[in-house]
Amino acid sequence: MFFTGLRCVGCGETHQPDRDLLLCPACDNLLDAIYDYEGMRHRIDRDAVAARPHGVWRWHELLPILDRDAIVTLGEGDTPILRCNRLAEYAGVRELWVKSDGSNPTGSLKDRSVTVAATKAVEFGYSVLSCDSTGNKASSVAAYAARAGLSSVVFCPQDTPLPKVTQAVFFGARLMRVDGHYSEVNAMYRRLIKSGEVKWYDCGTDNPFRYEGKKSYAYEIAQDFGWKVPDRVVLPVNGGMALAKSWKGFKELKELGWIDRLPTLVAVQAAECAPIVQSFLAGEQRVAPVKKGPTISSAIAGADPGLLGDRTLKALYESGGDAMGVSDDEALRAMEMLGKEGLFVEPSGAVAIAGLRRLVAEKRVDPAEKVVCVLTGSGFKDIDPIAERVVIGDAIIRNYDEMRAVSSTI
Numbered sequence: 240m241f242f243t244g245l246r247c248v249g250c251g252e253t254h255q256p257d258r259d260l261l262l263c264p265a266c267d268n269l270l271d272a273i274y275d276y277e278g279m280r281h282r283i284d285r286d287a288v289a290a291r292p293h294g295v296w297r298w299h300e301l302l303p304i305l306d307r308d309a310i311v312t313l314g315e316g317d318t319p320i321l322r323c324n325r326l327a328e329y330a331g332v333r334e335l336w337v338k339s340d341g342s343n344p345t346g347s348l349k350d351r352s353v354t355v356a357a358t359k360a361v362e363f364g365y366s367v368l369s370c371d372s373t374g375n376k377a378s379s380v381a382a383y384a385a386r387a388g389l390s391s392v393v394f395c396p397q398d399t400p401l402p403k404v405t406q407a408v409f410f411g412a413r414l415m416r417v418d419g420h421y422s423e424v425n426a427m428y429r430r431l432i433k434s435g436e437v438k439w440y441d442c443g444t445d446n447p448f449r450y451e452g453k454k455s456y457a458y459e460i461a462q463d464f465g466w467k468v469p470d471r472v473v474l475p476v477n478g479g480m481a482l483a484k485s486w487k488g489f490k491e492l493k494e495l496g497w498i499d500r501l502p503t504l505v506a507v508q509a510a511e512c513a514p515i516v517q518s519f520l521a522g523e524q525r526v527a528p529v530k531k532g533p534t535i536s537s538a539i540a541g542a543d544p545g546l547l548g549d550r551t552l553k554a555l556y557e558s559g560g561d562a563m564g565v566s567d568d569e570a571l572r573a574m575e576m577l578g579k580e581g582l583f584v585e586p587s588g589a590v591a592i593a594g595l596r597r598l599v600a601e602k603r604v605d606p607a608e609k610v611v612c613v614l615t616g617s618g619f620k621d622i623d624p625i626a627e628r629v630v631i632g633d634a635i636i637r638n639y640d641e642m643r644a645v646s647s648t649i
């Protein structure tokens with residue numbers, strides 16, 4: 240094992256790798272998993288890793304676990320990466336690829352990280368997994384709990400899309416719907432976990448082990464391109480865990496000598512709820528909460544990303560990145576354009592395309608770039624905005640003659 244412990248991003252204190260921790264016990268800041276990269280460099284070959292069976296766990300040396308027998312997996316990761324020429328034209332760049340994360344087991348990016356959290360729950364001997372969520376994490380936690388033979392409890396805003404909560408309940412979760420938007424749910428939930436009154440394994444925003452699963456974006460994108468990273472990676476962002484950890488993943492690969500440069504990262508949020516975008520454009524080091532406005536992109540409608548948001552800002556600055564807020568109309572248009580490529584994506588995922596298009600239009604991205612947009616969730620996860628945009632005729636064919644007659648008009 241090359242996982243050597245946890246280090247606080249605030250006070251720098253380190254903790255043993257077998258400690259069951261969420262935040263730093265000394266200063267309540269986030270913890271970051273640390274590894275023996277020097278040891279890894281001499282003992283692990285990138286092409287040997289690439290030849291292993293597909294999925295997040297092919298990168299197990301770079302994940303914070305101690306017992307591979309504890310791994311809880313549903314075959315997450317290694318989602319398709321697809322070149323999309325029509326979308327490239329729409330967005331205005333030379334070469335556009337999408338990472339289609341709706342292909343994960345429960346239909347969203349969350350499986351990449353929840354597989355790690357569920358594995359840690361088994362390592363630590365918990366019997367219940369819990370989280371707060373805008374919906375995708377809830378259904379993922381419920382699925383991985385079921386897979387591990389554990390129970391789950393999930394807290395979601397009252398207006399969470401029905402397919403997401405349906406999935407969670409189907410997998411056996413105790414669903415608690417809360418009157419409030421996500422950041423309000425998050426504040427209450429974190430207080431509950433911190434109280435120590437519940438003995439659940441928290442798969443929420445403070446879990447340092449879960450974060451690490453999101454590094455797999457970097458590993459997969461680098462490997463997909465033969466260890467030549469693209470110019471830019473664009474991600475939809477709520478708290479920004481996927482962005483901050485993709486950045487860590489790319490830096491790890493560079494430290495290991497597996498890639499020779501780093502990409503630029505871009506965060507895209509819904510303009511009506513864009514605390515990270517606003518703080519980034521203002522040059523702040525800490526994310527200031529915003530007042531949430533109405534948006535269809537519910538999966539990324541976090542008004543107060545807290546400590547995680549600060550890490551996201553740091554990753555954006557380090558990568559020379561950028562950030563963009565897009566309107567619901569832009570998100571829906573991007574979703575329709577994805578449909579023209581055969582891709583079924585929820586609005587919260589489609590914002591990546593919309594954000595890229597705006598950045599090119601505003602001359603903040605060079606049209607000659609090779610760009611990867613991460614599409615974080617399946618259209619099945621948030622079907623209403625899509626259903627509202629299609630017309631299903633009410634005519635019913637009753638016999639062959641009618642079928643033939645109708646067909647002659649097409």
Ligand SMILES: [Zn+2]
Pocket residue numbers: 247248249250251252263264265266267268
């Ligand atoms: Zn600390």
